[in-house]
Amino acid sequence: MEKLYDVAIVGGGVAGLFAAYELSTYGFGRLRIAVIEMGSGNPFRTCPMLNLKKLARDRECVLCRPCHVMSGVGGAITFSSGTMNLRPDVGGDLDKLLGSWEEAEKLIQYVDSILVKFGAPDNVYTMDYDQASELERLAAKAGAKFVPTPQRLIGSENMPKVIANIVDYLKSREVAIHDYTEVLDIEPIGEKIKIKTTKGDIISKYVIIAPGRVGAEWFSQLARKRGIDVEPGPLDIGVRVEVPAYVTEPITKIVRDPKIIMYTKSYDDKARTFCTNPNGLVVEERYPDDSVGVNGESFATIKSKNTNFALLVTVRLTDPFEDTVAYGKSIARLATKLGGGKPIIQRFGDLEAGRRSTWSRIERSVVDPTLKSVTPGDIAMAYPYRVVVNIIEALKRLDIIMPGVASQQTLLYAPEIKFYSIRARVTRELETNIKNVFVAGDGAGLSRGMNVAAATGVIASRSILNREGIDIEKY
Known part of the structure; x- marks a missing residue:
């Protein structure tokens, strides 16, 4: 009926x-x-x-x-x-x-x-004029823009x-x-x-x-x-970056989720930080087509020793192929296959060197991954060359704002894709x-x-x- x-x-x-x-x-x-x-x-x-x-x-x-x-x-x-x-x-x-x-x-x-x-929770994070100005100056040194944003942290719990x-x-x-x-x-x-x-x-x-x-x-x-x-709409594709919390603390103690935007010198593509989780966790997402992805969470009462954030590159497609959803899904499915049904994890130094990561290399890192159900691999095998080049450049420029974020031992997880249809x-x-x-x-x-x-x-x-x-x- x-x-x-x-x-x-x-x-x-x-x-x-x-x-x-x-x-x-x-x-x-x-x-x-x-x-x-x-x-x-x-x-x-x-x-x-x-x-x-x-x-x-x-x-x-x-x-x-x-x-x-x-x-x-x-x-x-x-x-x-x-x-x-x-x-x-x-x-x-x-x-x-x-x-x-x-x-x-x-x-x-x-x-x-x-x-x-x-x-x-009735807790809004704001910053004063001097704090905002300092972050804007730091971002300017990296050729980026900092967007001051009042934020309410509700918390994953x-x-x-x-x-x-x-x-x-x-x-x-x-x-x-x-x-x-x-x-x-x-x-x-x-x-x-x-x-x-x-x-x-x-x-x-x-x-x-x-x-x-x-x-x-x-x-x-x-x-x-x-x-x-x-x-046609855009597609955001990138990685979930995980570093020791002390690397980002000078920034995240001022603003929990800093919005930093830049345009890469390599391709003039937009790259931005998104969903920063101080002392948070990297988590897996699994979609109806059985492809996987990664995301981040932070809790008000439970802390890890790491901070994670998404570093996303905006991709726009034009005639004759304009379907960014289909394009993003194809990348997500390929990454899932390469990871054996799990997200891929890779050290930044390995990505730069053009080699896959191994558990032995990751275990020598100062960063202990908060997501364990992952497969060490090579993100460049799944992502387009243009996106990989943009990610490497953007992370190095972020290092000017947050020294240490582009360490060889920084961990990257993929795929992190935001579908906006x-x-x-x-x-x-x-x-x-x-x-x-x-x-x-x-x-x-x-x-x-x-x-x-x-x-x-x-x-x-x-x-x-x-x-x-x-x-x-x-x-």
């Missing part, structure tokens, strides 16, 4: 959850709302507790209960460090999307307040609890959550939209497509099938060319981080509320 709703949200990640929050808060009693989530947040991911318990000396796992409460909802952000960047131009271009810096900044603050409401609290709230507002349910197709039928899933059909008046990064390839295929207007062409309300079909978040190419992903979910839901004659200003 078909299930009937007013709004169906495809994806239970941060964009989808914030869309559901906004709709259920202001449309309670008037709108029937559903969230459809395939459960990717990440049921395919290796549990980081294997490392965490060792560090925590076998104390009780802090994530298990929230994981069970969520039942698959939450998306990739659930097990991240939960760093909320409080700028609209970091993690996306919200100011350009809205056409107003002030409006975008106000929306970011609103999203942040919701996270605090549901249990995010707190993020699942925040998500679980949001899910509990949605259920209290009668939002139907269809977890572990895969959407196979979305088809407009007259004035309604039919959503075909692995557990039956759903009929809705409005649809918000928010599949997250793991659903980027799925969205690309759906767009082609259903004629959703899109444009093709970018949907949308109105200011985030509606696609198909009537009443909206998009939000990373998977639709509208964001590159939690802050802007959540904001796009709010924008899409407010557009629907407005169409239904619900004035949120009255609340």
Whole structure:
């Protein structure tokens, strides 16, 4: 039997959850709302507790209960460090999307307040003028740009609890959550939209497509099938860098997650740091196609002796091949094969020398890897030459800002690929060319981080509320 709703949200990640929050808060009693989530947040991911318990000396796992409460909802952000960047131009271009810096900044603050409401620690990291100026000067010496960004650290042990609290709230507002349910197709039928899933059909008046990064390839295929207007999007491909915490401490004690951007001399490609985790862990991600990737986490209460961060190179493709998702997936699959089903680990010195790493070389390093389920190898065998050259140059230039980061013993993990998909062409309300079909978040190419992903979910839901004659200003 078909299930009937007013709004169906495809994806239970941060964009989808914030869309559901906004709709259920202001449309309670008037709108029937559903969230459809395939459960990717990440049921395919290796549990980081294997490392965490060792560090925590076998104390009780802090994530298990929230994981069970969520039942698959939450998306990739659930097990991240939960760093909320409080700028609209970091993690996306919200100011350009809205056409107003002030409006975008106000929306970011609103999203942040919701996270605090549901249990995010009330701790915002900021820096004073002198600190920011010093980091800007250091970055300038390296031919790079430092972007000062206020940040809220939620922490990897707190993020699942925040998500679980949001899910509990949605259920209290009668939002139907269809977890572990895969959407196979979305088809407009007259004035309604039919959503075909692995557990039956759903009929809705409005649809918000928010599949997250793991659903980027799925969205690309759906767009082609259903004629959703899109444009080529970028691909970020790079490595997860791991160094002793004392190497980055002069910078991370000022700003936990420094945003440093540069353009390489070799190819004039954009390279940037992303998701820095002081005293954190490198963790494995495993995707539905069984390819692997790496990410980083940091906990408020449990510390390692290392710091890790992503060093990403932005790749753009042009005619005749514009599908960055397919290109990135091919690289991820090749890296997975070369690693024997595990991520590849390599010393920076070995990458520079053009040789693969071995366990004996890695064990002589001053850096003890926090991710053990890896295969020593040669990242250059999986990555394009251009990307490898950019990574080597960028790491050496970062050494000017953080001396020691380009040590021969620095550890690199791959693949670290951020899929932002093709970018949907949308109105200011985030509606696609198909009537009443909206998009939000990373998977639709509208964001590159939690802050802007959540904001796009709010924008899409407010557009629907407005169409239904619900004035949120009255609340």
